[in-house]
Amino acid sequence: MTETAAYVDYATDAAPAAFVIELAEFSGPLDLLLTLIREEQVDIYDIPIARIAAQFVLRIRTLQLNEAADYLEMAARLLRIKAQMLLPRTDGEEAWDDPRAELVRRLLEYQQMREVVDVLERAGEDRRNRFARAYIPQAPAPPEAPLALSLSELLAAVDRILRIARDPAIHDVIPRAIDVPGAITIIRELLAIRARARWTDLVPYGAEPWQVLSTLLGLLEMAKLGECRVAQPRPFANVEIIRDAAGEAA
Amino acid sequence: MTPLAKLLEAALFASARPIPTEELAALDPEASKAALAAALDELGEHYDVDGHGVELVELGGGWQILTRSEYTEAIERAQLAARPARLSAAALETLALIAYRQPLGRAEIEEIRGVSVGSVLKSLHERGLIDVVGRGEGMGRPLLYGTTPIFLEYFALRHLDELPRADELAVALRAEPRAI
């Protein structure tokens, strides 16, 4: 039959411009198949399977779709149908089950879906051409809630900063010994008044590093001596210092 | 405009998303349904008759003010707003199937589309266009997908039945039957 000849023709033809296609142009093997059927202008109910199969294989070879299992699976299916078509028909024509029937059903189903895609595409394009109200700031995800800010809040913040702001430090590096005994004295004084204290009671906001270190070492020393217990309920929580029974007795 | 129409305008202007009619009703608990409908009519008509750059659109079960499409190009050229990205063909095909056959499982979609659709389903789900609406029978009780209100919004549809019915589609692939 001429179908074999057709295969040779297509295979030996230098790929025409139309053959240089991107995989992205097709959404799957059925899409490619439908495109071929349209290009070849053949009847979907009477697909010249050998010719279409040859075209299909040729295209996916051109596309170097070795990795695309979906296309290869379809190619195998086409070749199997082609083989079935070549089998001699022993029975009468009426009893013959067209091996293409299942493929035709799938193509029609796919074609119907493509019609819906056209409808959706038009609707989506129409919507895309109209802008909705945009929020500030523009977020790719759902719009972030806008901020509630007032000038008085901002000014109050300025005031707050000024209260806690230290003078811009001039970094004169003076060697300064860590004063552990001094820190222990302070902790003892505090624990004499209160059974429980917190880290922030001992270390004032904006304390110098040497003060922090002295207090820490002093605290550890006192804990070792059993004068107090140190506890932290959660990671990063304020450290609690608890006057110990031993300390109380002393 | 009537006070109710002005209130609706303010609310619709403030929202980046369509507002369902029930939520609009919450704006003025004393307004009747009829008054609300009349005010929406009034607002929409005002935009149309008076000649505005925006219009009132009913979609996704709610109402939204949108710019008229004739200004899109100028706005985009001036880089004041950008159109959202188009959906890929794969995403559109999968959406089309789900829209028509929901609830629908992944295996059926793959059977019809002839490709694996795992990543497409994931991205459609992330964009809020589809959601899991149940589980099918059979092995593994597969997840079944359906479209969401955002789907309607994306395509500016009021209801799913604005899509052509399946039997209205012309499965007209029989171009010219060719003699073999």
Next chain:
Amino acid sequence: MTPLAKLLEAALFASARPIPTEELAALDPEASKAALAAALDELGEHYDVDGHGVELVELGGGWQILTRSEYTEAIERAQLAARPARLSAAALETLALIAYRQPLGRAEIEEIRGVSVGSVLKSLHERGLIDVVGRGEGMGRPLLYGTTPIFLEYFALRHLDELPRADELAVALRAEPRAI
């Protein structure tokens, strides 16, 4: 409305931020400055005279359509618009410092506030309230931050000098770090 006023309305509606006059001019390169000003006037007047739920406002060096404040309560009550979020105290303090002392580097902010401000700067930057405005002298040429037009917009200020001067505040902010 004139075609230009309609175009302006569409653009102002679609934009995520106030649009400076120069950018509005890009919408219609053939429109003269006078025509643009007239169209803005027309749009603003239309909203005012015709009785709309929105108004045209000039702020942050640009133009924006905003809902009229008398409708805010009803809209918030109906919970249609996203509830505004508040800035944390840390963010507010950092923002205040930057507003008054810009351009300002991270090290100086940390020195004054006594805490590390990396994440706060990041979130203010994401919110669009501050931006990098240059690089300082000295080691590592630190990034310097300043406030943005969005900052002005949040506080409904036209210019930075509408902020009370530092010496008008109860406690005066030192304008300059002490020279070393």
